[in-house]
Amino acid sequence: MKAVQFSRFGGPEVLEIVELPDPHAGAGEIRIKVRAAGINASDWKKRQGLMDPELPQTLGYEAAGVVDELGDGVTGVALGDEVFGISPGGAAQSELAVLSFWAPVPPSLDFAGAAALPAATETAARALDQLGVTAGQTVLINGASGSVGGAAVQLAVGRGARVIGTAGPANQDYVRSLGAVPVVYGEHMVEQVASEKIDLALDVAGSGVLPELIKLAGGAGNVLTVADFQGAQQYGVRFSRGDSGRALYILGELGDLIAAGRFSMPVGRTFPLADVAEAHRVGEAGRVRGKLVLTP
Known part of the structure; x- marks a missing residue:
């Protein structure tokens, strides 16, 4: 072959x-x-x-x-x-x-x-599981316009969470269409969401913002990254990897979510x-x- x-x-x-x-x-x-x-x-x-x-x-x-x-x-x-x-x-x-x-x-x-x-949805579902995202929580997702970030936004919204998603200026409308409150990432990101009570934070961009996410979510234990291994070690944040248990169940759920218009x-x-x-x-x-x- x-x-x-x-x-x-x-x-x-x-x-x-x-x-x-x-x-x-x-x-x-x-x-x-x-x-x-x-x-x-x-x-x-x-x-x-x-x-x-x-x-x-x-x-x-x-x-x-x-x-x-x-x-x-x-x-x-x-x-x-x-x-x-x-x-x-x-x-x-x-x-x-x-x-x-x-x-x-x-x-x-x-x-x-x-x-x-498969890869993006399994990574997103696994990260949400390990964070313990449930209905009624407010979750900040850093990098919400990418494949993993977009999947995480939609799956978190499907669980009943309120999602704030960071993305570049050109992707604000797209993040909003996924069901999240869009925020422009960068040096003023913290100020934009400082008035929010963030329960959990997920980093899928690996853009060096773990200290900010820790501050916003009230501690390193409320933050997880799938993209910044070195930062996770430095700041005591959990790093999600496939060998720690995969969320393969999501493959069987996607057909119904897509048919219902709840995932793309x-x-x-x-x-x-x-x-x-x-x-x-x-x-x-x-x-x-x-x-x-x-x-x-």
């Missing part, structure tokens, strides 16, 4: 399309013919050598496509079904991918829209698999709102 791989760390130019052996579904897994695979910021961090040291590496933890192989013990899904989900092997940006957790593609979405969902995840641009280097350039530049998706 054709797949994205890099054999040295560096810029987007190190990305290659290579031939790899076809993967096969193990017990409790399925294999799909990939129709779309999501791109995340972790992809260029891996490519730059900021995460995993080994080489070569493949990319991609989320994909959507058509089931073409079932592992032992799998029930409730059939060959030919259209599904989206999480690929534990990190090689979903390819022609074939093995999924360990999956759900049916929501009827209103195409494959690209479905492939945009915009796709910013799609790229052919061969244009993965250009997709990285666009993603790192940060000028496109919405998820970037590869379409093998």
Whole structure:
């Protein structure tokens, strides 16, 4: 199968399309013919050598496509079904991918829209769970216009929380459309929300504002970040990572939320698999709102 791989760390130019052996579904897994695979910021961090040291590496933890192989013990899904989900092997940006957790593609979405969902929604749901967000609370979400931030806003509103979301000036209306009270991030962010009683704060932007969030939320114990590992260590804030327990249940809930008009995840641009280097350039530049998706 054709797949994205890099054999040295560096810029987007190190990305290659290579031939790899076809993967096969193990017990409790399925294999799909990939129709779309999501791109995340972790992809260029891996490519730059900021995460995993080994080489070569493949990319991609989320994909959507058509089931073409079932592992032992799998029930409730059939060959030919259209599904989206999480690929534990990190090689979903390819022609074939093995999924360990999956759900049916929501009827209103195409494959690209479905492939945009798993990573951002799981991260957002996990963070809200670990913070303990419930109805009646006021939650400040730093970075509310991105994929994870937008998902967190919508899921928190769905839990009955009041959400204040920070974003750039151009994204204020978008954050408002998600159900949050928009606030412009920057040096005057604290003054803008100083009159609010903030119960909890979630940082998905990693923009160095953990001290401000701690002040607003009344202590480090009320703050969680998914994007600032060093800051979390420095200020005693919880850092959420997948190996501390995933919120995979959210995949099965998204279909109903989308059908009810209570959740959406915009796709910013799609790229052919061969244009993965250009997709990285666009993603790192940060000028496109919405998820970037590869379409093998």
